[in-house]
Amino acid sequence: MSHNESVIQATHVGKRFGKKMVLNDISLEVRPAETFGLLGPSGSGKTTLVKLLTGIDTVSSGEVRIFGTVMPKLSMLRQIGYMAQSDALYTELSALENLEFFAALYGMKGPRRKIRIREVMEIVALGDDLHKRVDQYSGGMKRRLSLAIALLHEPPLLVLDEPTVGIDPLLRQSIWSELKALNAKGTTILMTTHVMDEAEKCDRLGMIRNGALLAADTPSALISQAGKQTIEEAFIYYGGGES
Amino acid sequence: MKIWAIMLRILRQFRRDKRTLALIFIAPLVVLTLMHLVFNGKDYEPNLGIVQIPAPLVTSLEKQGATIFTYEDKERADQALDERKIDAIITQSGNGLDVKLEGSEPTVNKSVLMLLQKVSRELQPDVNGAADKMNVSYLHGSEDMTSIDQFGPILIGFFVFFFVFLIAGVSFLRERTTGTLERLLSTPIKRWELVVGYVGGFGIFTVFQALLISWFCIQVLGILMAGSFAFVLLLTLLLSMTALTLGTLLSAFANNELQMIQFIPLIIVPQLFLSGLFPLETLPEWLQQLKIVMPLTYGTEALSEVMIRGKGWDTIAGNIFVLIGFSLVFMLLNVLALRKHRKI
Incomplete structure (x- = not known):
């Protein structure tokens, strides 16, 4: 993979459900080893866009490429670690059993599986709760376990849909430093968020509202180009000025 | 006022859930019509x-x-x-x-x-x-033969079918409602692998279920058994496979557990009526023809052949292939139905 090639390349992507246009002509690029944030209120089309970019759903128009390959393509799913907005966990099973299940789906076995399970559970600070059943987990713990599962097979692209909801500030900080460490190791991260201050931590940011991409740039560039002080003010500016 | 608010809310919810509404009004009519036809049939003329x-x-x-x-x-x-x-x-x-x-x-x-x-x-x-x-x-049986000897094979078939259908259906449905299906489909698993995995996992349980139920009915309850135990086992197993694949397929058309249960009067009860529990000869011709598309009737028919009439492979082979055919078709349709959630 050449280094200047983009990880995700979306060109004129549109999506309609029946007659309703949910996403309209979105073009964006996610570069290697950066954290790209999709910022927008709920209902703006973030999750739909994420599903198109990961190849779970198909575009109505336009094209999505991941590592140069047109999506959807089954083999590319191996390159992606996906964390859905809802905690998709088997609550009757223990955390370990959940991890083992998903590890097997990615074809991981033997000592590598064991080591990776330890590692990812340390990252999300759940090392001591490995054998607990998931229905005894709190909401924040479930969120962290979902993140751990997404990290499990060391994907070069991480797609995280609202990853830090319900996680306490201290732990959120440590997760962010882990994500930055992954960036440093070459992992590309695409995440959605509706929290403005969290958006500022992303390398680059796409602002999305009513299914349209308003602007995409680094947080500081977005703020200065709008002539504002904060991301929130900039979002209002790009969104057409009304508050 | 508060009571009225609750009443209004319930009425509104019902209005949105057309299917439940239909079930409340239409399903009893369907079942009652069936019962009428079954019990009010002409006297049997030998x-x-x-x-x-x-x-x-x-x-x-x-x-x-x-x-x-x-x-x-x-x-x-x-x-x-x-x-x-x-x-x-x-x-x-x-x-x-x-x-x-x-x-x-x-x-x-x-x-x-x-x-x-x-x-x-x-x-x-x-x-x-x-x-x-x-x-x-x-020729078969004797004057000592009781109703349970006649209905035993049918009831074995029915209960196996019913419970496996419901359990498999609801658990596949849960994959969807809890989001784990979406999560599964974000991994490089192929759709057919998912379906076959389900059939395999539940299949192991149904083997034990078939063993237990057949053994219990024959050894403990002493239901008439003229044929080979192996055939009874094979037939119960195939019936539960059919129920399993049908249940997982139909769960794609239900949005919650309640809607899954609504399939019982639509899919299960008619099969019971035509499974041989009541003499079919007295039913109208068109109703008798319906059993061609009902997996349960193939199972109960073959079970009766084995358990009451002591028949072997030659008699039940056709039914066995039909049951296998049903299972394969349901699995294939399920793989296609999953396209709704992931195109590839």
Whole structure:
């Protein structure tokens, strides 16, 4: 993979459900080893866009490429670690059993599986709760376990849909430093968020509202180009000025 | 006011859930119609095979509503009896009648014997105890055969089908409602692998279920068992496979557990009615034809052949292939139905 090639390349992507246009002509690029944030209120089309970019759903128009390959393509799913907005966990099973299940789906076995399970559970600070059943987990713990599962097979692209909801500030900080460490190791991260201050931590940011991409740039560039002080003010500016 | 608010909310929810609404109003009508047809059917009129019977007797048999098949010798009559073309063979022996009943359905036996009693009372009104002159024998079963012996195979088939259908359906549905299906489909798993994995996982349980239920019914409850235990096992297993694949397929068309349960009166109950629990011959022709598309009837039919009539592979092979066919078709359709969630 050449280094200047983009990880995700979306060109004129549109999506309609029946007659309703949910996403309209979105073009964006996610570069290697950066954290790209999709910022927008709920209902703006973030999750739909994420599903198109990961190849779970198909575009109505336009094209999505991941590592140069047109999506959807089954083999590319191996390159992606996906964390859905809802905690998709088997609550009757223990955390370990959940991890083992998903590890097997990615074809991981033997000592590598064991080591990776330890590692990812340390990252999300759940090392001591490995054998607990998931229905005894709190909401924040479930969120962290979902993140751990997404990290499990060391994907070069991480797609995280609202990853830090319900996680306490201290732990959120440590997760962010882990994500930055992954960036440093070459992992590309695409995440959605509706929290403005969290958006500022992303390398680059796409602002999305009513299914349209308003602007995409680094947080500081977005703020200065709008002539504002904060991301929130900039979002209002790009969104057409009304508050 | 608060009560009214709750009432209004419930009415509104119902209005949104057209299916539940339909179930409340339409399903009872469907089931009641079925029951009406089943219980209000015409009296069963037996098919009798005769070998060298005097003409006056034949006439009065026909007058009582029996359909008469005439055979030249006993061998051919026996063959027809084995194939269930006729319900009994009547031959003359000395001063009485020899009656050989097919025997596997107590209600049919009873109607044959009642008809014969009427006839002999009519022909010899002065002789008391005409029935004494009847020499009754059975091809299958005996006069000790009870209803549970007849219904046992059907009920085994039905309960296996019913529970596996519901459990498999609800658990596949849960994958969707909890988001784990979406999560699964974000991994490089192929859709068919998911379906086959489900069938395999539940399949292991259904093997034990088939073993336990067949063993319990035959050994503990002592239900009549004339054939081979291995065939009973195979048939219960195939029935639960069909139920499993049908349940997971239909769960794609339900949005919650309640809607899954709504399939019971639509999919399960009609199959029960046509599975042989009630004599099918008295039902309207169009209703009888429906059983062609019902997996349960193939299973219960074959189970009855094995358990009551002691039949083997040759008789049930067709049913076995049909059940396997149903399972494969349901699995294939499920793989296609999953396209709704991921195109590739």
